[in-house]
Amino acid sequence: MANKTIMLGNEAIARGAYEAGVKLSSAYPGTPSTEISEYLAKYDEVYTEWAPNEKVACEVAIGASYSGVRSLACMKHVGLNVASDPLYTFSYTGVNGGSVIVVADDPGLASSQNEQDTRMVARSAHVPVIEPSDSQEAKDFMKIAYEISEKYDTPVIFRTTTKLAHSQSIVELYDRMEVSDKEYSRNTAKYVMMPGSAIGRHLVVEDREKRLAKDAASLSINKIEMGDTKIGFITSGIAYQYVKEACPEASVLKLGLVNPLSKELIADFCSRVETVYIFEELEPVIEEQVRAWGFDVKGKELFTRQGEYSANLLKRVIYGNDDCVFDKKDAPARPPILCPGCPHRSVYSVLNKLKIHASGDIGCYTLGAVPPLAVVDTCVCMGASISALHGMEKGKGKDYIKNWVAVIGDSTFLHTGINSLVNMVYNKSTATVMILDNRTTGMTGHQDHAATGKTLKGEETYAIDLSELCRAIGVKNVIEVNAFDVKELERIVKESCASDELTVIITKAPCVLLKGQKFPNVCRANPEACKKCGMCLKIGCPAITKNADGTIKIDETMCNGCGLCKNYCKFGAIETVVR
Amino acid sequence: MTKNIMIVGVGGQGTLLTSRIIGKTALEAGYDVKISEVHGMAQRGGSVVTFVRYGERVCEPVCEEGQADVIIAFERLEAQRYAHFLKKDGVLVVNDCKIEPMTVVIGAKEYPKGILEDLKKEHTLYSIDGQKIAIELGNSKVLNSVVLGFAAPYIGFDKAAWLSVVEKTVPQKTIEINKKAFEYGYDAQK
Numbered sequence: 001m002a003n004k005t006i007m008l009g010n011e012a013i014a015r016g017a018y019e020a021g022v023k024l025s026s027a028y029p030g031t032p033s034t035e036i037s038e039y040l041a042k043y044d045e046v047y048t049e050w051a052p053n054e055k056v057a058c059e060v061a062i063g064a065s066y067s068g069v070r071s072l073a074c075m076k077h078v079g080l081n082v083a084s085d086p087l088y089t090f091s092y093t094g095v096n097g098g099s100v101i102v103v104a105d106d107p108g109l110a111s112s113q114n115e116q117d118t119r120m121v122a123r124s125a126h127v128p129v130i131e132p133s134d135s136q137e138a139k140d141f142m143k144i145a146y147e148i149s150e151k152y153d154t155p156v157i158f159r160t161t162t163k164l165a166h167s168q169s170i171v172e173l174y175d176r177m178e179v180s181d182k183e184y185s186r187n188t189a190k191y192v193m194m195p196g197s198a199i200g201r202h203l204v205v206e207d208r209e210k211r212l213a214k215d216a217a218s219l220s221i222n223k224i225e226m227g228d229t230k231i232g233f234i235t236s237g238i239a240y241q242y243v244k245e246a247c248p249e250a251s252v253l254k255l256g257l258v259n260p261l262s263k264e265l266i267a268d269f270c271s272r273v274e275t276v277y278i279f280e281e282l283e284p285v286i287e288e289q290v291r292a293w294g295f296d297v298k299g300k301e302l303f304t305r306q307g308e309y310s311a312n313l314l315k316r317v318i319y320g321n322d323d324c325v326f327d328k329k330d331a332p333a334r335p336p337i338l339c340p341g342c343p344h345r346s347v348y349s350v351l352n353k354l355k356i357h358a359s360g361d362i363g364c365y366t367l368g369a370v371p372p373l374a375v376v377d378t379c380v381c382m383g384a385s386i387s388a389l390h391g392m393e394k395g396k397g398k399d400y401i402k403n404w405v406a407v408i409g410d411s412t413f414l415h416t417g418i419n420s421l422v423n424m425v426y427n428k429s430t431a432t433v434m435i436l437d438n439r440t441t442g443m444t445g446h447q448d449h450a451a452t453g454k455t456l457k458g459e460e461t462y463a464i465d466l467s468e469l470c471r472a473i474g475v476k477n478v479i480e481v482n483a484f485d486v487k488e489l490e491r492i493v494k495e496s497c498a499s500d501e502l503t504v505i506i507t508k509a510p511c512v513l514l515k516g517q518k519f520p521n522v523c524r525a526n527p528e529a530c531k532k533c534g535m536c537l538k539i540g541c542p543a544i545t546k547n548a549d550g551t552i553k554i555d556e557t558m559c560n561g562c563g564l565c566k567n568y569c570k571f572g573a574i575e576t577v578v579r
Numbered sequence: 580m581t582k583n584i585m586i587v588g589v590g591g592q593g594t595l596l597t598s599r600i601i602g603k604t605a606l607e608a609g610y611d612v613k614i615s616e617v618h619g620m621a622q623r624g625g626s627v628v629t630f631v632r633y634g635e636r637v638c639e640p641v642c643e644e645g646q647a648d649v650i651i652a653f654e655r656l657e658a659q660r661y662a663h664f665l666k667k668d669g670v671l672v673v674n675d676c677k678i679e680p681m682t683v684v685i686g687a688k689e690y691p692k693g694i695l696e697d698l699k700k701e702h703t704l705y706s707i708d709g710q711k712i713a714i715e716l717g718n719s720k721v722l723n724s725v726v727l728g729f730a731a732p733y734i735g736f737d738k739a740a741w742l743s744v745v746e747k748t749v750p751q752k753t754i755e756i757n758k759k760a761f762e763y764g765y766d767a768q769k
Binding site: 339 | 589590591599602603606611612613614615616617618623624625626637638639640641643644645656657659660662663665666667678679680681682683684685687688689690691701702710719
């Protein structure tokens with residue numbers, strides 16, 4: 001029975017997986033993919049979990065597929081880098097039960113460290129890519145992805161982008177398909193990738209891709225919408241919506257399968273349309289192939305590789321139009337900041353005071369790079385804080401890192417930071433590593449992980465003890481400290497930076513946005529005692545601003561009463577009071 | 580004709596919930612609807628923009644510069660930042676509140692003076708102190724319902740349609756106060 005509702009792209013993907021009869025999903029949170037797992041967890045029929053990282057998630061999906069059930073792994077684009085090791089060989093073995101990997105790209109960098117294009121990875125791994133353009137397609141194409149996966153014996157990448165993942169549109173719902181489990185039978189030529197068998201599978205992969213490319217001409221998700229024959233677009237995903245908005249009269253070849261491409265369809269389209277534009281966000285993946293086939297098309301010489309596209313961009317380029325009637329006014333930038341009461345602010349206030357550089361990592365705490373805290377010097381990828389600091393020490397010597405620490409969150413530490421710490425222990429590091437333990441995966445919206453004691457389904461489970469874990473791999477100095485105890489924190493950081501012994505400092509305090517917490521206190525400023533020294537402003541708390549006369553004021557609706565500002569006021573102008 | 584509503588504010592002000600209520604109201608009125616949201620890093624106290632578009636058939640989930648019928652700004656500076664998204668005859672509804680961005684707090688930039696007065700010279704602008712009203716009503720968190728109620732007459736749909744969606748969307752415990760807040764805002768317009 002069909003029933004209509006409005007859904008976020010990510011919710012629709014989860015619904016599609018549910019309707020497709022998926023039995024297992026494994027994922028690590030990453031914007032803009034996180035909500036897929038959270039929505040999917042609501043269906044009792046589907047086993048869902050948070051894995052410590054994307055490589056693990058992908059391998060869990062592989063195992064489930066081999067055993068004979070439909071499986072799913074979800075991640076953001078950079079997560080696929082972590083999962084690319086299993087992906088490339090999963091492409092060789094193929095599947096038993098259908099298997100889909102949802103990968104969310106982030107053109108425009110809403111919440112990422114780069115703008116890489118997943119289609120490039122998929123091409124080199126010879127994995128088909130399906131791309132929806134709205135929530136309805138996000139749901140419906142998931143079912144087609146599983147059909148293709150099983151028909152062609154291949155994992156399928158389901159590619160989304162931020163605008164698709166985080167926009168809502170109307171979706172018609174259906175019931176879950178009953179998909180019976182497949183039999184497993186031992187087949188070493190298919191499932192054991194040693195040189196002898198992999199040679200054979202490589203040929204299978206090549207053949208499979210050719211067959212799919214041929215069949216792609218008649219796939220329902222690839223379609224030609226003929227309109228004006230003077231102008232046409234080859235496009236896919238959210239970019240298709242921009243074309244329909246800006247140039248509703250134009251002819252369109254809309255690709256639902258973006259790898260491999262159907263040469264037959266493209267040749268047909270190019271023969272019927274005078275000027276063909278390739279309209280694809282990020283890299284010229286379609287364009288380069290189409291040009292290599294000898295078709296005369298226009299693409300990246302007109303449209304940027306950077307950021308998100310829009311209908312306005314098309315109108316400007318194609319028609320020279322600009323709808324703007326008002327000038328854009330200059331307004332001071334409002335970058336994201338650490339929340340009032342955030343424990344990271346307390347840790348960074350100490351590092352800032354001690355003039356210590358931090359080798360940074362991925363999470364809310366990357367925001368410690370910006371003034372006034374300005375403590376974080378580097379941010380590359382998940383886990384890199386620890387290994388990069390190790391490289392600094394081994395490159396320039398142990399004295400060079402006496403004013404450096406690595407900072408990494410609890411979830412990121414369990415993701416890939418732990419490998420880097422093993423390397424430090426093994427290779428005799430003298431560094432200081434700070435695990436900022438706020439009991440959650442904060443930036444992506446508060447997901448549980450292996451040290452929180454709760455599963456994705458909300459069940460109680462064993463919580464890994466980070467201190468014990470660090471000790472078990474051989475770190476002798478592991479110190480736990482309350483993140484808000486700035487005096488103690490200062491003493492510990494000074495001592496461990498000065499020492500020649502590897503030290504892990506675990507700063508503890510829950511993320512201020514975690515549900516179920518009460519904040520009975522609030523900080524109150526006394527303008528009469530305020531000497532306008534500005535020390536409290538140096539912690540960069542958004543609740544603290546200045547009055548017209550230069551004294552400070554604290555917004556009590558924003559303040560969570562952490563009291564950090566009070567620590568930095570020498571004149572007793574700030575007090576903590578009960579709300 | 581597609582209608583474009585833009586909601587701007589500071590991460591944490593509840594712009595997401597506001598856009599979802601507008602979207603659902605349009606959906607219940609039988610329109611095709613798209614809502615574009617912001618998640619992740621940008622939510623952390625940063626400048627946040629969401630869009631609701633509805634009509635016969637909606638393609639793009641965002642509206643573009645010069646195309647918004649109504650902009651609801653939850654903060655003055657954000658109103659200034661995005662005012663150029665308005666259509667010539669568009670309406671700018673502003674929650675009269677000031678939240679200094681960190682660039683201003685640390686003295687790198689100055690918070691502009693007379694924002695509303697300047698914007699009024701170019702645009703049709705209505706403002707309300709949602710925070711003050713919400714506190715008077717007994718819960719500072721219903722600020723978005725006050726502001727949405729205040730903006731609702733410029734968007735369309737009848738009051739009952741709005742209230743029924745508010746009832747279905749906000750947390751169970753806060754239904755009554757949110758409805759009261761919406762009505763207060765709605766009636767303040769006259």
